[in-house]
Amino acid sequence: MLGFGGKKASDxxxxxxxxxxxxxxxxxxxxxxxxxxxxxxVALLQQGRNVASIDVDARQGTLSRYIANRERFVQVSGTDxxxxxxxxxxxPSEAASxxxxxxxxxxxxxxxxxxxxxxxxxxxxxPGSAGSLSRIAHxxxxxxxxxxxxxxxxxxxxxxxxxxxxxxxxxxxxxxMIWDQKKKRADRDGGTIDWIVMRNRLSxxxxxxxxxxxxxxxxxxxxIRFRIIPGFGERVIFRELFLVxxxxxxxxxxxxxxxxxASHHAAxxxxxxxxxxxxxxxxxxxxxxxx
Numbered sequence: 001m002l003g004f005g006g007k008k009a010s011d012x013x014x015x016x017x018x019x020x021x022x023x024x025x026x027x028x029x030x031x032x033x034x035x036x037x038x039x040x041x042v043a044l045l046q047q048g049r050n051v052a053s054i055d056v057d058a059r060q061g062t063l064s065r066y067i068a069n070r071e072r073f074v075q076v077s078g079t080d081x082x083x084x085x086x087x088x089x090x091x092p093s094e095a096a097s098x099x100x101x102x103x104x105x106x107x108x109x110x111x112x113x114x115x116x117x118x119x120x121x122x123x124x125x126x127p128g129s130a131g132s133l134s135r136i137a138h139x140x141x142x143x144x145x146x147x148x149x150x151x152x153x154x155x156x157x158x159x160x161x162x163x164x165x166x167x168x169x170x171x172x173x174x175x176x177m178i179w180d181q182k183k184k185r186a187d188r189d190g191g192t193i194d195w196i197v198m199r200n201r202l203s204x205x206x207x208x209x210x211x212x213x214x215x216x217x218x219x220x221x222x223x224i225r226f227r228i229i230p231g232f233g234e235r236v237i238f239r240e241l242f243l244v245x246x247x248x249x250x251x252x253x254x255x256x257x258x259x260x261x262a263s264h265h266a267a268x269x270x271x272x273x274x275x276x277x278x279x280x281x282x283x284x285x286x287x288x289x290x291x
Contacts (some may be wrong), residue, residue, distance in 0.1 A: 018116040019052070020280055022123045023141035027174045028157045029128040031147045032200055034062035035238055036231070037125040039271045040145075042249045045082035047275075049120040049283045054111065056137050057127035058088040070245025081250055085119065087111060091131040101132060108133050112140050120283060130177050138181040142191065143278050147198045147231055150213055158197070159220050166212060168220055175224055195226035196277055201233045229277045235267050247271075 024037045037053065044051050055063040067086050074081060089108055092101045115122045124141075126134045138144065148154045155161065160169045171179075182193050197217065221228055232238060241247055248267045251260060260268075 019050075019119045019122045020142050020278070021112070021116070021140050022121060022143045022145060022278060023126060023137055024123065024145045024147070025126045025134070025138055025141075025174075025178075026146045026148060026157055027128050027130060027172075028148070028154060031149060031154065031157075032232060032238075033057075033128075033147055034066060034125055035242070036145065036147050036198065036274070037063055037123050038066045039238075039247045039249060040275055041084050041123055042082060042247045043271050043275045044121050044123075044280075045084065046249060047283055049280075050118065051084040052115040052119040052122045053084040053086045054115070054122065054124045054137070055086070055088045056091070056108070056133050057125055058090045060127065061088070063125040064088050066242055066245060068245070069243060073245045079254055081246070081254070084123075085115075087115075089133060091127065091129075091133050105132055105136055108136050112137070121280070130174065135177065135181060138178060138193075139184040139188070141181075141185070141193045144178065144193050144195045145198055145274070146195070146226075147200055150199045150201050150210070150231075152209060152213060152216075155213060155216060159216070159224075161216065166216070168216060168223070171220075171224055179224070194279075197221070197226050197228050198231035198274060199228060200231035227277070230270070230273060232267070232270050235263065237264065237267060 022040065024033045024040075026033055034057075041051055041053055053063065053067070055061060058064060064086065067084070070081065070083065073079070074083075089104075089111065092104050096104075112122065112124070124137045126137050146158075148157060152161065157172055157174050159171050159175060161167070162169050178193070178195060185191050185193055199217070217228060220226075235248075237248060241250075246254060248264060249271060251264060252268075
């Protein structure tokens with residue numbers, strides 16, 4: 001379990017009510033979990049919040065590499081950008097003993113509970129598998145954000161569909177896992193998990209499939225209780241910025257307001273829509289008007 005600290009956007013001290021925990025989860029790879037997490041981190045830092053990030057997918061480590069690229073950008077360019085307090089956690093190997101697995105689970109619980117004391121928001125990026133650490137992370141969520149690409153293939157991570165009748169047969173293994181973690185959360189502290197499904201748009205999706213996707217996801221949202229919000233469009237800029245550790249939220253400060261195109265402004269608004277959906281209270285001495 002590795003960690004490296006970042007500077008705070010503000011020095012508000014510990015949140016007496018505990019941090020708001022946002023878990024970004026989806027068992028399907030390629031859904032944009034780490035990109036979503038990083039953009040939310042930067043937007044929240046720019047609002048003046050104390051932010052911690054935990055990469056439970058450290059074996060793949062996309063979020064950790066993103067933050068390492070960000071640190072390298074600061075070193076090379078001399079430009080100061082906001083950084084979270086970041087920690088990496090790896091799922092135990094298949095060869096790990098039961099005692100070793102239990103120890104890693106206890107360490108993750110302690111890490112999350114420690115981060116609750118010293119931060120306003122804790123964001124946890126989870127792997128594309130339902131391992132023991134991923135399940136624990138989900139059980140701590142105040143808000144669970146599940147990015148999915150807007151296609152029937154990706155919808156399968158939420159529910160199984162009868163291809164002939166185009167009806168929902170039942171919830172997926174992942175949806176059932178979330179239900180189990182909701183019960184564990186309620187047993188632990190009486191808390192609830194606000195589940196948000198974030199629909200990333202695909203320009204290649206034809207009109208018929210868009211209508212079917214819309215119908216199915218709204219039906220499922222009613223059945224298993226999640227909210228639906230718009231996600232990211234297919235923007236090359238998101239992928240390009242990863243290599244230098246920046247997000248669309250950084251461009252205004254790093255390159256100047258005049259460098260932002262209409263597409264950049266639209267992408268920034270997509271990020272803010274996701275952050276606003278969390279329903280967080282305004283931070284003390286908050287910075288308003290990010291645009």
